[in-house]
Amino acid sequence: MTRHTDLLAGQANAPAPAPTERxxxxxxxxxxxxxxxxxxxxxxxxxxxxxxxxxxxxxxxxxxxxxxxDTNSIAVALLDEHERALQERLIGGAPPLGPGAPPAARLAAFYAAMIELLDGHADLVLGAETGGARFATGAYGFWYAHVRALLREGGIREPDALVDPLLAPLAAEVYRQQRGRGLTSAQISDALGHLARSVFERGHG
Structure with a gap:
C-alpha cells in the first residue's frame, strides 16, 4: 500500500518486481x-x-x-485488495464515483462506496485502525487526497480543515455504533450524501 498518492494523481509507476516467495x-x-x-x-x-x-x-x-x-499490519494486508479495487474506481471508474461528475455528487458517491466497503469488511477496517492507526494507513492517505481534491475543485475555502472531519463518519467505530443503534446502511449513506451536498452548497465564500 505504497502507491496510493501516485494512483490518485493518475501517475502510477510500475511496481518493482516482487521477490520470489518460497x-x-x-x-x-x-x-x-x-x-x-x-x-x-x-x-x-x-x-x-x-x-x-x-x-x-x-x-x-x-x-x-x-x-x-503487529495486528494492524495484518488487517491492512487483508483489506488491501478491497481498498485497491475502490481506489481504481475512484481514479478511472464511471461517474459519479469516478471522474466526470460534480464534486458534491462524487463525494456522496464516495460515501456510499465506503459504507458498502464497511458493510462487508468493518471487522478488518476496525482491526487496521486499532490504537489510532487509522491516520497512518496508506488507504487513509488516499481517501484524504481524494476528498481534498474534491473540495478544492468545488472552490471550498480552507479545504485542509475540512478533510478529516468529512472522513470521520467513515471510521469503523462510528459505523458499528450507528448499526448497533439500528440504523441501516442505506440510512447512513443517505445521511452522508446529504452532508456531502450541504458542504458544497454552503462552503463557498
Missing part, C-alpha cells in the same frame, strides 16, 4: 491471513493479539513477526 513462506502467509480473518470476524478485532493469530494459524511467533510487526 513455497513454505507462502503457505505460512496464507495460514496467518486466514487465521486473522477468522479471529477478526469472531470477536472485537481490538482484542485480537499476535499470540492469538500465531496459535490459530499454527505458526511460531518468530514466523509471524518476521512478516507482520
Amino acid at each position: 513455497a513454505d513462506a507462502a503457505r505460512n502467509r496464507a495460514k496467518v491471513l486466514a487465521a486473522a480473518a477468522e479471529l477478526f470476524a469472531a470477536r472485537d478485532p481490538r482484542t485480537v493479539t499476535m499470540d492469538d493469530i500465531a496459535k490459530t494459524a499454527g505458526v511460531g511467533r518468530g514466523t509471524l513477526y518476521r512478516r507482520y510487526p
